[in-house]
Amino acid sequence: MKRRILVAILAITALSILLFAVPLGVLVERFVDQEATLRLERQAILAGRAVPADYATDNDPVELPAGEDGALLALYDMSGDLVVGTDRRMPTRRR
Numbered sequence: 001m002k003r004r005i006l007v008a009i010l011a012i013t014a015l016s017i018l019l020f021a022v023p024l025g026v027l028v029e030r031f032v033d034q035e036a037t038l039r040l041e042r043q044a045i046l047a048g049r050a051v052p053a054d055y056a057t058d059n060d061p062v063e064l065p066a067g068e069d070g071a072l073l074a075l076y077d078m079s080g081d082l083v084v085g086t087d088r089r090m091p092t093r094r095r
Contacts, residue, residue, distance in 0.1 A: 040071060047073045055083070 047064050055062050056077065062084045067073045074085025 039069065043067055043071050043073070051075060 047067075050065055051062055052058065052060075055075070062075055064073045064075060064085050072086040074087050075083045077083050
């Protein structure tokens with residue numbers, strides 16, 4: 001009798017922990033992803049401010065700030081060609 005009660009209590013405890021842990025894990029994952037997205041957007045905005053408005057017509061080289069947390073920053077022209085920065089698909093080119 002005591003064994004059955006102990007097994008029932010342990011099963012209910014494990015089930016309740018599982019029922020609370022799964023939604024908590026989902027919320028934590030969403031929060032971490034959202035935080036990473038916000039950090040990346042912030043870096044993109046700061047890098048965009050460093051690019052002069054006339055970079056396409058000016059011959060001065062554009063210097064992007066260093067990306068934080070391993071972020072790779074790059075500047076592309078209107079045709080999608082890499083102007084400056086790091087692209088995972090191809091080596092760095094300078095204009």
